[in-house]
Amino acid sequence: MNPRNIxxxxxxxxxxxxxxxxxxxxGLAIYGRQQSQERxxxxxxxxxxxxxxxxxxxxxxxxxxxxxxxxxARPQVVAQSGEPTTAGGIVPFRPAAPVATGAAGQKxxxxxxxxxxxxxxxxxxxxxxxxxxxPARPERAVSPPPEKFMPFGTLLKCKLVNTIxxxxxxxxxxxxxxxxxxxxxxxxxxxxxxxxxxxRAGRLRxxxxxxxxxxxxxxxxxxxxxxxxxLDREYEHDIDGYGITDGSGGIKGRLMxxxxxxxxxxxxxxxxxxxxxxTQDRTQTALGTTITGSVSNGVREGVGDVFDLYAxxxxxxxxENGYFVRVAAGKEFYVYVLESVDPxxxxxxxxxxxxxxxxxxxxxxxxxxxxxQG
Numbered sequence: 459m460n461p462r463n464i465x466x467x468x469x470x471x472x473x474x475x476x477x478x479x480x481x482x483x484x485g486l487a488i489y490g491r492q493q494s495q496e497r498x499x500x501x502x503x504x505x506x507x508x509x510x511x512x513x514x515x516x517x518x519x520x521x522x523x524x525x526x527x528x529x530x531a532r533p534q535v536v537a538q539s540g541e542p543t544t545a546g547g548i549v550p551f552r553p554a555a556p557v558a559t560g561a562a563g564q565k566x567x568x569x570x571x572x573x574x575x576x577x578x579x580x581x582x583x584x585x586x587x588x589x590x591x592x593p594a595r596p597e598r599a600v601s602p603p604p605e606k607f608m609p610f611g612t613l614l615k616c617k618l619v620n621t622i623x624x625x626x627x628x629x630x631x632x633x634x635x636x637x638x639x640x641x642x643x644x645x646x647x648x649x650x651x652x653x654x655x656x657x658r659a660g661r662l663r664x665x666x667x668x669x670x671x672x673x674x675x676x677x678x679x680x681x682x683x684x685x686x687x688x689l690d691r692e693y694e695h696d697i698d699g700y701g702i703t704d705g706s707g708g709i710k711g712r713l714m715x716x717x718x719x720x721x722x723x724x725x726x727x728x729x730x731x732x733x734x735x736x737t738q739d740r741t742q743t744a745l746g747t748t749i750t751g752s753v754s755n756g757v758r759e760g761v762g763d764v765f766d767l768y769a770x771x772x773x774x775x776x777x778e779n780g781y782f783v784r785v786a787a788g789k790e791f792y793v794y795v796l797e798s799v800d801p802x803x804x805x806x807x808x809x810x811x812x813x814x815x816x817x818x819x820x821x822x823x824x825x826x827x828x829x830x831q832g
């Protein structure tokens with residue numbers, strides 16, 4: 459590298475930019491160092507002007523607590539110099555009047571303190587007289603267990619009536635019960651009862667998630683809500699057996715694509731973007747190869763950016779809405795019950811149906827007497 463190339467480099471726009479950046483950061487470094495030095499000098503000057511005055515303890519801390527008991531404070535004595543002193547005792551918080559020492563042999567005159575009035579005693583009413591014991595709560599009657607109920611963990615065999623798509627926010631799930639539900643030899647839920655639920659948005663592989671609140675709807679209009687989770691049912695009628703995924707979570711469906719050419723569009727956009735940038739004119743400089751500033755290069759760069767933007771948008775659409783799961787009507791599945799269900803709690807239009815009254819006991823009739831009996 460000769461000096462002419464170095465001079466041309468510093469005369470170019472990139473070289474001037476490098477010189478500007480170096481000068482700017484050097485000035486900021488010098489300015490920051492000066493500011494730190496000024497702050498240190500100001501801190502040292504402030505510390506040198508401070509004066510710390512420490513007090514001294516004149517009386518030992520254990521004085522006045524002989525034998526572990528507090529001692530009585532001694533009154534101050536005014537000496538001949540006029541300053542109050544204590545004869546080696548502690549100073550009271552409210553010292554008594556100082557005792558003036560006069561001539562030898564003379565006792566000072568001390569004033570007798572006035573008698574303080576005794577505080578008046580206040581008598582309060584007893585709180586126990588106004589206390590009343592709370593009444594005892596009556597014990598709740600324990601309701602007998604229901605005669606017919608569906609226990610926790612029951613599998614309901616259902617058949618889908620409508621088609622479900624995972625692309626929708628919330629899709630209703632309408633199914634019909636295929637078999638009667640029996641418990642302890644009693645029919646709890648009859649077959650052909652409608653089962654309503656809601657499929658959540660989103661998918662997991664090729665499954666649609668349907669969980670939360672479900673609702674039975676009988677033929678006579680009664681309704682009963684319960685909690686459950688939808689499980690897949692894979693029964694093969696040809697072999698009269700179940701598949702390996704029978705009872706797995708979610709309802710299995712078919713994975714569908716929103717646009718069959720969406721992946722091809724992404725690949726074509728990325729290829730055209732790279733082709734447009736690869737045909738730009740380039741120049742060899744001291745720092746390497748750079749793109750020549752021209753109109754044709756600007757057009758090619760803009761075309762490459764447009765194809766990049768289109769490829770990113772298409773890829774984002776594929777990730778969000780590119781694929782969805784569709785479950786066709788007629789698909790069989792299970793509903794796993796997550797609580798005990800009592801059909802006696804069913805209601806019609808939100809009003810609980812009245813329970814049939816128990817039959818009244820019939821009194822036994824007296825046996826007729828024979829005429830010969832008196």
